[in-house]
Amino acid sequence: MVIKAVWIIVLPIVAFIIGIFFLGLQRKIIARIHRRYGPPIYQPIIDVIKLINQESISHGKLFDMGVILSLAGSIILVLFIPFGEIAPLSGSGDFLVVLYLMLLVPLGIALSGGEGANPNISIGISRKMMLSLGYEVPFLFSILAVMTYYKTTSLVKVVGFQQSSLWGIIHLPLPAIAYFMILPAMLEMRPFDIVSAPQEIASGPAVEYGGRYLALTTIEHAFHIFIVIALFVDLFLGGGNPFTFFVKMLVVFLLGLFIHAVFPRFRIDQAIKYCWKWPTILALAGLIIARII
Amino acid sequence: MEKLKDEIASIFKEIKVNIAQDTKLIISAKKEQVLNLLRFLKDKGYNHLALISCVDWIEEKEFELVYILGSYLEKGGKGHIILKTRIHRKKPKFKTIIPIFENAEPYEREIHELFGVDFEGHPRLTHLFLERDYKIPPFRKDFDTREYVKEVFEKIPFVEDKK
């Protein structure tokens, strides 16, 4: 019990450190691809320290609470995803909790965006909701395929099955490919960074965020990167002890980053058409095959 | 171009026409004939109003309005037509050419703002570029820029001096 309580406090800190490291690595590697020196890897920490010390201009109580709601959703979600063999709060029914809690992030931002009186925010939030609608469908089918194949709804048991036999990607290749194809959409990386498009809608929902709100949004982004990639590694690549887990997360992140560095941006209707075409077909096929086998 | 020049010279009286550099037809007309001339030229195929400009002849006490027309289609002929008129400088007034060319509206607004020419019939003669009102419109030749700067901008004190 004591070990569980300790891990409940330590695991978000570990997730935060890994998330911030990935954010800094993103800027550095994109800079090197552009053939220039980039900022140092600890630059997001400097950004967060600066943003905390800056004055934040509030638009009302609901404006504050929306950002805190999305951050709270992310922190709670971290505790349900096993990091290697460490899983403080998971039991049975993990998958469904994960699916529900993942929706708190866009809802929190939509709540705060209604209070800020800027039309750019409404455009950004409508894009975010449509993008969520786009990627939730293949995501749901992919998770259902895994649940049907292993006949369990607990993430820890899925990881345990993969430790004793082969990795999930060999048993279920089609849902794995579908999940990997919509990984940039869930992380808002480059073919899909429609929501916070600085050139088009002046940063979307973040246009009125001053000092501390932007710090909270950056921290939430760091947690979100950790959650999505850790879920992929848990389901399909067989999480091991923490060090192996971290190496696998790094490989998946670097693959997504190399796509992010060279692609331009989709329009929102192209994004939804993409998400509902091939990833959905592959995930549905994987679900049917998993049911039959 | 030669045919057009002869045609204009035969139909309209009291104007001067000549051709420069083979592709520019320069017409000087009186101010009462301008609207008829523009309609005639538009029917001939010159249906693109490129520019309206204004020159300040301060010794002769006149403004000169210059209209430059071009044509999109090949059958209208190549080249530009430059049409000049003179109006007096004391209280300058002219008719607007929006019924003939609709895109003349911002050009006439600009000339009204910078030279002070009043166009009758223009729907919206408001500020286009400038933010203040000036006693003498700024592009006239008797507007002294150095005096204006001394009077308006240098009289505003620095904030450190006020304390």
Next chain:
Amino acid sequence: MDRTNIKKWLKTPDKMGQKYSLWAVYFCTGCGIIEIPPVITSRWDAERFGVIPVATPRQANLFLITGYVSLKTLKAIIRTYELMPDPKYTVGFGSCPINGGMYWDSYNTIKHLDKYIPVDGWIAGCMPRPEAIFIAVTHLWTMIDKEMATGYKRYKENYEYYRHNQERLFGKLEWPPLYPINEEKTEGEGN
């Protein structure tokens, strides 16, 4: 560049944070805007200093005013400056904000930017090179360390005088005053 000096980070984290991540508002004034994209992109990289362009003034704390300021632009500059959150720094770029520059006798540009918004530093040149921008950023770091870059504090203390100067140019302004004004100080000055 003492970005890795851990003792300083622990003593004054707010100053070190403001120094090494200056986010600049991407406001395109005048003719100096042609010098900003080379600074941001690959050849003269500004991101290694921590300077990135952001799209909205609410997220920014550095304002580069590049080039001449006409009267219409001044209205937009004042509104953008008042939207930025509090420790904010302004840098006048080019010779036109300093004393009018090439347009010293123009009827539509302002000659001294310092009368309308507070400016922390100037960069001379008719357009300065990108290396001059980097030297200015390092000078700004030294000024932040010694607490000499206090433009925003000056704006807050002397807001009546700044607003009076702005109203002398434009007549009545459409936006309400940012800080409350008490009426006694500006009565003695005739218009």
